Amino acid sequence: MLADDLPIVLDRCRPEPLAVQVADALRAAASGGLLRVGDRLASTRALASRLGVSRTVTAAAYDQLLAEGWLVGRRGSGTFVTAAPPSARHRPATAAAHAPTSGRPVAAAGAIDLTSGRPCLDALDRAAWRRAWRVASDRVPAGEPDYAGALEFRQAVVDHLLRHRGLPAGADQVLATAGTTDALDELAALLPAGASVGFEEPGYRRAAETLVARGIRLVPVPVDGDGLRVDRLPSGLAAVYCTPAHQFPLGPRLSAARRVALVERARAEGFLVLEDDYDGELRYDVAPLPLLAALGPDVVAYLGTSSKLLTPTLGVGWLVAPPAMHAELLAARERAGMRPSPAGQLVFAALADYGDLARHLRRLRAELTERRARVVAALSGTGAALLGDAAGAHLRVTLPSAAAERALMAAAAEAGVLLQGLLDCHRCPPSAFGVSLGYARPPRPALDRGVAIVADLVRRAWSDPVSG
Amino acid sequence: MLADDLPIVLDRCRPEPLAVQVADALRAAASGGLLRVGDRLASTRALASRLGVSRTVTAAAYDQLLAEGWLVGRRGSGTFVTAAPPSARHRPATAAAHAPTSGRPVAAAGAIDLTSGRPCLDALDRAAWRRAWRVASDRVPAGEPDYAGALEFRQAVVDHLLRHRGLPAGADQVLATAGTTDALDELAALLPAGASVGFEEPGYRRAAETLVARGIRLVPVPVDGDGLRVDRLPSGLAAVYCTPAHQFPLGPRLSAARRVALVERARAEGFLVLEDDYDGELRYDVAPLPLLAALGPDVVAYLGTSSKLLTPTLGVGWLVAPPAMHAELLAARERAGMRPSPAGQLVFAALADYGDLARHLRRLRAELTERRARVVAALSGTGAALLGDAAGAHLRVTLPSAAAERALMAAAAEAGVLLQGLLDCHRCPPSAFGVSLGYARPPRPALDRGVAIVADLVRRAWSDPVSG
Numbered sequence: 001m002l003a004d005d006l007p008i009v010l011d012r013c014r015p016e017p018l019a020v021q022v023a024d025a026l027r028a029a030a031s032g033g034l035l036r037v038g039d040r041l042a043s044t045r046a047l048a049s050r051l052g053v054s055r056t057v058t059a060a061a062y063d064q065l066l067a068e069g070w071l072v073g074r075r076g077s078g079t080f081v082t083a084a085p086p087s088a089r090h091r092p093a094t095a096a097a098h099a100p101t102s103g104r105p106v107a108a109a110g111a112i113d114l115t116s117g118r119p120c121l122d123a124l125d126r127a128a129w130r131r132a133w134r135v136a137s138d139r140v141p142a143g144e145p146d147y148a149g150a151l152e153f154r155q156a157v158v159d160h161l162l163r164h165r166g167l168p169a170g171a172d173q174v175l176a177t178a179g180t181t182d183a184l185d186e187l188a189a190l191l192p193a194g195a196s197v198g199f200e201e202p203g204y205r206r207a208a209e210t211l212v213a214r215g216i217r218l219v220p221v222p223v224d225g226d227g228l229r230v231d232r233l234p235s236g237l238a239a240v241y242c243t244p245a246h247q248f249p250l251g252p253r254l255s256a257a258r259r260v261a262l263v264e265r266a267r268a269e270g271f272l273v274l275e276d277d278y279d280g281e282l283r284y285d286v287a288p289l290p291l292l293a294a295l296g297p298d299v300v301a302y303l304g305t306s307s308k309l310l311t312p313t314l315g316v317g318w319l320v321a322p323p324a325m326h327a328e329l330l331a332a333r334e335r336a337g338m339r340p341s342p343a344g345q346l347v348f349a350a351l352a353d354y355g356d357l358a359r360h361l362r363r364l365r366a367e368l369t370e371r372r373a374r375v376v377a378a379l380s381g382t383g384a385a386l387l388g389d390a391a392g393a394h395l396r397v398t399l400p401s402a403a404a405e406r407a408l409m410a411a412a413a414e415a416g417v418l419l420q421g422l423l424d425c426h427r428c429p430p431s432a433f434g435v436s437l438g439y440a441r442p443p444r445p446a447l448d449r450g451v452a453i454v455a456d457l458v459r460r461a462w463s464d465p466v467s468g
Numbered sequence: 469m470l471a472d473d474l475p476i477v478l479d480r481c482r483p484e485p486l487a488v489q490v491a492d493a494l495r496a497a498a499s500g501g502l503l504r505v506g507d508r509l510a511s512t513r514a515l516a517s518r519l520g521v522s523r524t525v526t527a528a529a530y531d532q533l534l535a536e537g538w539l540v541g542r543r544g545s546g547t548f549v550t551a552a553p554p555s556a557r558h559r560p561a562t563a564a565a566h567a568p569t570s571g572r573p574v575a576a577a578g579a580i581d582l583t584s585g586r587p588c589l590d591a592l593d594r595a596a597w598r599r600a601w602r603v604a605s606d607r608v609p610a611g612e613p614d615y616a617g618a619l620e621f622r623q624a625v626v627d628h629l630l631r632h633r634g635l636p637a638g639a640d641q642v643l644a645t646a647g648t649t650d651a652l653d654e655l656a657a658l659l660p661a662g663a664s665v666g667f668e669e670p671g672y673r674r675a676a677e678t679l680v681a682r683g684i685r686l687v688p689v690p691v692d693g694d695g696l697r698v699d700r701l702p703s704g705l706a707a708v709y710c711t712p713a714h715q716f717p718l719g720p721r722l723s724a725a726r727r728v729a730l731v732e733r734a735r736a737e738g739f740l741v742l743e744d745d746y747d748g749e750l751r752y753d754v755a756p757l758p759l760l761a762a763l764g765p766d767v768v769a770y771l772g773t774s775s776k777l778l779t780p781t782l783g784v785g786w787l788v789a790p791p792a793m794h795a796e797l798l799a800a801r802e803r804a805g806m807r808p809s810p811a812g813q814l815v816f817a818a819l820a821d822y823g824d825l826a827r828h829l830r831r832l833r834a835e836l837t838e839r840r841a842r843v844v845a846a847l848s849g850t851g852a853a854l855l856g857d858a859a860g861a862h863l864r865v866t867l868p869s870a871a872a873e874r875a876l877m878a879a880a881a882e883a884g885v886l887l888q889g890l891l892d893c894h895r896c897p898p899s900a901f902g903v904s905l906g907y908a909r910p911p912r913p914a915l916d917r918g919v920a921i922v923a924d925l926v927r928r929a930w931s932d933p934v935s936g
Contacts, residue, residue: 027630027631030636066755066756070634072755072756073755082634082756082758113611113612118611118612119609119611121608121609121611124609129605129609130602130605130606132605133601133602133604133605134598134601134602134605136601137597137598137600137601137602138598139781140589141587141589141592141597141778141779141781142779142780142781143581143586143587143589143779143780143909144581144586144780144909145775145780146780162495163495166538166550178646178806178807178808178809179805179806179807180805181804181805181806182806185804185806189681206803206804206805207805209803209804209805210804210805210806213657213800213803213804287540287541287550288534288538288540288550289550290550307613310609311609311610311611312610312611312612312613312614312810313607313609313610313810313811313814314809314810314811315807315808315809315810315811316809316811332681335674335677335681336649336653336674336677336678336681337647337648337649337674337675337677337678338646338647338649338650338653338678339646339647339783340646340783340809341646341782341783341784341808341809341811341812342780342781342782342783342812343781343782343783343784343809343811343812343815344809344810344811344812346781347811441611441612
């Protein structure tokens with residue numbers, strides 16, 4: 001109870017000064033439960049005498065702990081422990097805090113991650129990556145927050161959008177974001193309470209969760225081989241969310257005619273289009289299609305992210321919204337004092353400035369083209385159709401039934417392979433069965449192993465559709 | 469209209485290959501309005517002939533633009549511009565997008581920023597800063613998002629909270645955030661719709677805006693020289709927001725007795741305490757007081773940030789919540805796919821690992837101690853009371869009336885000095901007049917100049933309270 005009884009072992013061979021060792025030992029005693037709030041410590045003199053050190057040492061240790069707020073000294077009555085109540089030391093970490101909650105499979109160590117939306121780290125040039133951080137570290141640290149995002153980042157995004165997505169926009173039209181669903185959340189906050197938003201069915205579950213959490217009512221709209229069925233949009237919508245570059249999870253690209261039709265309906269009916277340009281930079285053997293934001297900058301809010309192109313470590317995305325909405329978003333950020341973290345923005349800007357972003361995209365396309373060919377080759381002849389492989393970094397593998405999908409997902413997980421099942425992406429009774437197979441994330445050998453396992457399971461599912 | 473007519477000037481002395489120059493010129497033409505969607509380009513042969521280059525050059529330029537999605541090639545009919553519609557080029561940037569919206573003064577170039585909540589960049593060791601970015605760049609880029617935040621960051625926060633705030637918490641109890649109001653926004657999303665939250669009056673406006681934007685009803689609770697009047701909290705609250713370390717904007721610290729009383733009431737009545745540990749690391753000549761989160765880890769959500777201690781460039785903060793709430797927050801992040809950007813977390817962790825964070829805090833305290841003394845000296849004898857200077861990096865300067873406050877704010881702005889007025893922090897009829905004067909941000913000479921201007925204005929306000 002008194003510091004006299006505490007086990008304090010000093011080691012004169014350790015590099016830390018003795019005073020630091022004494023302070024560390026007392027701190028450990030308090031956080032480990034040996035000392036409690038209200039406990040009185042031995043005097044510096046008594047402790048020094050017991051430990052065989054000078055009183056300067058123990059006084060310095062107490063001073064440090066006083067300064068840190070662990071101890072309080074009362075003149076004439078000694079030194080007491082003032083913080084670290086026992087209850088805080090024994091806070092249980094609940095099991096729930098660690099349980100998966102999203103329905104998304106969680107990668108065990110050694111598992112092969114074939115879920116979609118993962119980056120291809122193999123394409124990342126680590127020397128360029130390091131240089132970008134070094135360049136970013138030379139920027140003068142900010143004295144005040146920038147609610148739109150770092151200017152050099154927005155300029156890099158302007159260049160990226162113009163060169164790689166054919167979208168002309170000024171730096172004052174770009175807002176930095178922490179990613180696509182973060183941006184979606186900000187936009188959803190501007191929609192009227194209880195607003196109806198058209199949503200692809202099946203669709204991107206995280207986007208759905210984000211909108212629902214803001215009190216949005218989702219209206220499912222079917223998807224076919226040309227993307228969202230624009231003709232099936234009901235009236236009275238406040239917005240429509242879609243993934244025109246590579247519909248998630250089915251994989252088609254929204255046809256040119258439907259793009260025009262969607263923008264025309266948005267203008268005529270006054271709704272907002274939320275264009276999630278997921279995988280927009282990745283396209284194989286097919287002509288580019290104009291962005292919705294290029295066709296209708298007055299009615300489209302455009303969302304992009306670097307998480308899938310580079311790595312989630314940067315945590316940066318971008319948002320180009322119609323002017324009035326841009327102003328509203330910025331005003332809301334300033335009112336609340338919220339803005340995405342700038343650190344990753346500076347790294348992204350440096351990557352772009354040095355041409356490393358463009359080089360990375362070229363490498364990434366080449367790598368994914370090769371991977372896609374291997375995946376298609378491995379899966380052909382299994383009986384499944386392979387769909388949505390003209391863009392992006394995942395393709396859809398059809399399965400004959402919900403039961404077959406569930407069985408395959410379970411068997412794949414058992415074999416250490418993570419996939420995204422289509423059942424999980426439906427809000428209505430499912431219209432399509434199968435899995436979305438992402439081929440960006442694992443190193444090549446693991447990819448080949450994982451795909452071979454999946455191919456085998458898919459072949460079995462189609463050869464015996466009833467029991468599969 | 470045809471590429472034949474475009475002004476393309478090639479320069480063989482420029483380092484860029486000719487094909488890049490041709491592609492750049494065509495891109496500039498499209499974004500500048502010289503080319504429009506649907507325009508047909510000259511054949512590669514015709515353009516090569518006109519420019520006096522080989523056809524390889526023009527073909528490479530067209531290939532590049534095809535790959536970027538600007539052009540589309542139709543077999544047998546030529547190459548057409550497919551993206552960059554004119555409407556997108558001429559998007560007006562609205563004036564509203566640039567207008568200040570928060571009521572907070574906006575720093576003009578050359579203005580002296582004495583608002584509170586700014587960092588002291590003078591205390592930042594740029595060599596240590598650069599090293600931290602270099603260390604962060606050596607981390608393996610992430611293949612998947614980490615919804616709690618980077619582990620090394622959470623470990624650094626654990627150490628910081630234990631050593632500098634006397635709060636024991638495990639890394640699995642810490643969530644990385646993008647900052648204090650971001651964390652508050654996440655917490656508010658968990659409260660029932662229309663919930664009542666006790667809020668300091670006057671109080672931190674950005675926190676108020678954040679809560680109100682989530683549909684929270686704020687219940688103003690008065691503040692006196694011992695901080696929040698805990699005895700004046702009404703019943704039926706879902707939560708209480710407060711700034712116990714240094715009440716914003718009035719400056720007192722919440723007394724020990726009130727801390728205990730607040731936690732006891734929270735337990736008895738089942739409300740959550742939102743402890744914004746604003747300026748908690750800064751304290752002068754006074755004993756530390758236990759954190760609310762240390763007294764009541766079961767009922768307190770603790771919020772900290774690095775923006776004021778270091779710089780907003782990192783964009784990182786932390787949140788320690790009761791276990792059930794921690795699990796709820798993490799589940800909500802996973803469902804929506806949202807998490808704060810990790811890049812700044814890695815830099816913060818590297819700063820902490822190398823001992824630079826602790827060294828920075830020591831330097832910062834020394835620098836602010838000195839600055840505080842100069843500010844107090846400059847303002848003493850002006851007739852104003854100087855309050856709340858025992859902690860933090862701002863103090864309160866009293867003024868005789870609302871009119872005096874408005875006049876002083878206007879005169880200071882006119883003289884290029886930005887301050888935070890107290891009127892702006894009230895939701896009820898104001899109970900206190902004056903300004904909050906932050907002394908962290910400007911370099912020393914500018915600080916001295918700014919404070920001299922304010923001192924002069926304050927003296928005049930008190931010498932002639934009626935006309936002032």
